[in-house]
Amino acid sequence: GTFTQATSTVTLSGNGDATINSAALTLYNLTISGTGVKSTHASSAITFATSGTLTVTAGTFDPLTALVASGTNTLSVGSSSGTLRVQASTFAGSYPAGFATKNFNTGSTIDYVLSGTQTVLNTTYYNLTVSTGGTKTLGGDTTVSNVMTIGSGATLSASSYTLTLSGTTGTPFVKTGTFIAGTGTVTYSGVYASGTTTVAGGQYNNLTVSGAETYDVGTNNSWKYQKSITIDNAMVANSNQTNFPVLISITSDSDLATNVQADADDIYFTDSTGAKLSHEIERYTTATGEL
Numbered sequence: 001g002t003f004t005q006a007t008s009t010v011t012l013s014g015n016g017d018a019t020i021n022s023a024a025l026t027l028y029n030l031t032i033s034g035t036g037v038k039s040t041h042a043s044s045a046i047t048f049a050t051s052g053t054l055t056v057t058a059g060t061f062d063p064l065t066a067l068v069a070s071g072t073n074t075l076s077v078g079s080s081s082g083t084l085r086v087q088a089s090t091f092a093g094s095y096p097a098g099f100a101t102k103n104f105n106t107g108s109t110i111d112y113v114l115s116g117t118q119t120v121l122n123t124t125y126y127n128l129t130v131s132t133g134g135t136k137t138l139g140g141d142t143t144v145s146n147v148m149t150i151g152s153g154a155t156l157s158a159s160s161y162t163l164t165l166s167g168t169t170g171t172p173f174v175k176t177g178t179f180i181a182g183t184g185t186v187t188y189s190g191v192y193a194s195g196t197t198t199v200a201g202g203q204y205n206n207l208t209v210s211g212a213e214t215y216d217v218g219t220n221n222s223w224k225y226q227k228s229i230t231i232d233n234a235m236v237a238n239s240n241q242t243n244f245p246v247l248i249s250i251t252s253d254s255d256l257a258t259n260v261q262a263d264a265d266d267i268y269f270t271d272s273t274g275a276k277l278s279h280e281i282e283r284y285t286t287a288t289g290e291l
Helices: 254-259
Strands: 009-012 018-020 025-032 037-040 046-056 060-062 074-077 083-086 101-104 109-112 118-120 124-130 135-138 142-150 155-157 162-165 173-175 178-180 185-188 206-209
Touching: 046 060, 074 083, 101 124, 118 124
Parallel strands: 009 025, 018 037, 025 046, 037 060, 046 074, 060 083, 074 101, 083 109, 109 124, 118 135, 124 142, 135 155, 142 162, 142 173, 155 178, 162 185, 185 206
Antiparallel strands: none
């Protein structure tokens, strides 16, 4: 039969997985509000009429074939939940430029799930996830206002861009897959009201912490620059010391001068196991690397 969309809204509110199992179909508004995964037909595209809206407020929307947008369309995800999957090599490959307005609201998750190479749209996300195999590369400076997740088997490359993590959950970067720092910058700017924000383990090119709180680097970071400090316990009368303060004085160091932030806020001290030690930096001189 024939479906004439006019300015109607089709709502999929049922719980559980479902497929829009139709030949080529034109809709005005489509709303996904039930749990589970709602998928499009694997070989038939859905076209959104001019000014129509795709809204996902719960569950997951998975376009197995690229959507078609007639122009001036709106894409809205979240309010309390809702996940949008990206199956193509670029965001526009799944949701074309006709979706001129993109609202990634509180509770939303954008999940890049292609088992292959993808370019991550440079914009502001609430939750951003990269899943399955293949390398996902930032397409420009990107902000994640809640949680950035690299799933098992997935790889995220910062390339030369800045990834800003402004989430206030205490763990704004969840990483079970691989992060490639490239020549980019990762900035932690969120403030966790209930305690300390954890900096995800791994190697960074540039790491910036800018929130007005304490950040915990944990015990599993592979820092790009490291130096070993050996303390001779024979220099004090009693060789067994606990919580003994030690002055570290370096008159000049070219590595420190080249690679450390001007405020020395990226210098940390750990013991031989990698556990962070309490420290205070009295003076740092950028020009010489004096510490």
